[in-house]
Amino acid sequence: MSFSFFTLLYKEIVQFFRNRGLLLFAVYAFTLDIYLASTGIDLTLKNAPFYAEDYDLSYSSRELLSRFPPPYFRFKGYLLSDRDVERVLLKDEAVGVIRIPFNFEKNLKRGDRTEIALIVNGAEVSSSYLFSAYATQIIYNFVTGNFFRPPIEVVPRVYFNQNCSSKLFMAYSELMTVITLFLLLLPAAAVVLEKERGNIEMLTVSPLPNIVFMVAKSVAMGLIVLSFSAFALFFTVERVVSVPFRGSELDFLLLTLLYVFTASGLSMFIASLSENMLQVSQLTILLLIPILYLSGNWTPIEAMPKLLQWLSVLSPLKYYIDGALAIAIKGVPLKELTSDIAALTLQGGALFALGNYFMVRRI
């Protein structure tokens, strides 16, 4: 008996492109979604509204306040009492208030000790955090620049992403999230559709070994995701979001190919447990979230509790992100990423084999 693997692949790919809903979702995810995530979600401070409670009203105090410029800050005016401070913070009219005491200038010039209060609206978690960090830095620079020079100077130099632009990170991280989502979803959806329509029984009765059928499915879906990733990389990320890509695109896609095996193995698990599309979507979300959490994509792994740090070894996305970001942002060639490749191969081989095995067993 000879089966044409090409015919098996052709069918899967044709079916994907004829499923308009899914196709539209894929096109959206690999273009607009990545664009929105990388330009819309910003981890820098922008237009943070603030007030000043200036009791000194001196040259220096005004000079200091002028160091909080747009587009990072937006100065909204002076407040006269602590009650007003409470009011603007309660109404979320400001991220923070800077309070400058009497004799601020006098004390500075005399070299005496003085204090500046930063009253921050903690309800706005990330911007308040950034506000106090930025403000501290600005005040420090103001003081050291104008009044006295400390014995130590810190000179930061940023490699790879000189502007510390979060756009770069967000673009790649969203691309990889989308890739993961589709690798989990597509093969499982394709298998479950066959289950729902009863085609799987026909295939089981036929002499075609089920494993060949399943592998064809994973490979076809992998190819689809891979081509979409290439498109997203060359078009969405490099052209539309226009984020620099330092390494070799081929390396990036090769690493993605490796990841395809891992994730589609997991997808087969989803398929083997689901009876219908609803269950596929539920399980995909159930699986996607821990994979994302544990990958260090959202929170650095070092910042997680110990238990989660150990568990993070299990997230295949972790190795993929490690490797892919190294290629994209740092320009590391693929051959230097041996540990990530080893981990992905090991995990991928095991998951792919197990996933397909489970699937075939469950039919």
Add this chain to the structure above:
Amino acid sequence: MRPVECENLRITYRKGKTVAVDGLSFTVDSGDIYIFIGPDGAGKSSTFKAVCGVLRYDSGRLLTFGVDPNDDRAFEPVKEKISFMPQGLGQNLYKRLSVEENVNFFADLYGIYGEERERRKELLLKTTGLWEFRDRPAGKLSGGMMQKLSLCCILIHKPELIVLDEPTTGVDPVSRREIWRLLYSFNREGQTVLLSTSYMDEAERGTELLLMKSGKSIVSGSYDEVVSTTSPVFVVTGKEIYRVYRELWKITNTPRLKGDTVRVVVPQSKLSDFRALQERLGFSAEPVDPELEDLFVERVGLRRVELPPLFKPAVSVPEEAVVVDRVVKKFGSFTAVNGVSFRVKRGEIFGLLGPNGAGKTTLIKTILGLYRPTSGRILVAGKPVGRGVKKLIGYTSQKFSLYHDLTVFENLIYWGNVYGVPRDAVKLTVSQVAPIFELDRFLNRLVSELPLGIKQRVALLSALLHSPPILFLDEPTSGVDPVERDVFWQVIRELSKEFGVTVLVTTHYMDEAEYCDRVLLMNRGKAVALGAPRHLKEELRETLGDAYLIYTDSPFETEEFLKERGFKTALFGRKVKIYSKEPVTESLLRELGVLFRALKPSRITMEDVFVFRVLENV
């Protein structure tokens, strides 16, 4: 005011792209039992939904109790007078509520409380035999019981018009007769019944019928008026029946080979040719009363199909092609197949007959190795099912298992490949067979756009590409019109008789037994009867006697009366079917004091066999 008046009704879907009902006119009078008959996709459901104001019609004139259902506000009060039961088993039931809770819920819905509710509930549940199951969850009832409960739920508020969409499809013949009896008893109280079915043999159970195909009415009127106007119908028997059958095709396009007889409608102009042929071949031809199928066939015309020898299997199988030996299949505590044994001979057409839930599909899947039998032994082509046997099998599952988003041709290439048939070989087969199957113009169409009959042929062809010596077909003819069905059975017969292919087929159409060499009747997982259809009917005739139809204005009283006198009886609309060993004559009936309009000889059907065998076993 008439319950339904309809003129030139037109209903379309997808913004006019699909026409479901096309210029349909009919009138339902008060007290009618009006039956819509037609295959799936004929437009029955759409019409019913429009009548009940569930679906908007495009144009025409439709009045339900004098009100236009498209006018939502005006129609609201009319809805109280109607009950609509949608297609499918127990669609309107809550599966987790008990039988009684379901009925209570519907009573509340229509504002029936207190004593009246209890009284009606008891009456309905007792007539349907559901009273003792009133605490059981609806989801755990059998198909027939579920359908009866659905009926109870919609009848609780005494609607004036009951609209039932295929209430008997897939229901076992015993429950089917009970459902009909229930409908008759409500009809007797003056309720009007509008009902659809895909079973041709249910036609004569109503007072009026309308035969539908592709959104149009082929014929309508009362059964006797409608069905008696055709050319003469003959049942032909004789030696070399297959040759006779072939020759008959040269005269008319209506012959149907049923067992070892041919049923044919001979147009007046061809009668002399028919007699000449009879002379030459020496067969006997008995004129019979036409049935609805004869009418359908005469109007639409059948098509002759002859297969090229392409499908002659290269491998031969042992004399006992399929052996099923005391097979039991349990799912948890539920026994789906309960100790069934049979042997299918090489080249035989073997039918598994039974209602939905009888265990036919489970049995076929167990034979194919999709389920592991709980106990028992199964051999296909002399071996347990494994890789070696799989290539000897062709299989189409209930839902036809084609890919809807692929074209016909893509499907065929794919399924060929799955059975190891190279692309070029599939192409060659398709190029030869497509004209015969009339698939040429559909090859590049998506399967989702095809009519059911075409899908069925594509599915059959896809199972035949590797010329398997054994074919398994699960409900291949469900919902397909008689012409399509005949094409299908011609192919099956040719495969079996000319090429020696063994065919195992399941169906819930009792009348399809005629097409099989032998049948196994199944009910609730058990084998009820096994044998050649003619033999089974003959056996029943020996125990029950001949069948007669009594036409009467008081069917209920007549039936009760005859029952008391020891006759076996069944209700058929305004007719009573009785079985008697002694010849029943008009004078005998008069002597007994039965009020009747006419008496006609009838025949024992496969449904009779089923009903009496099941009741015997209880």
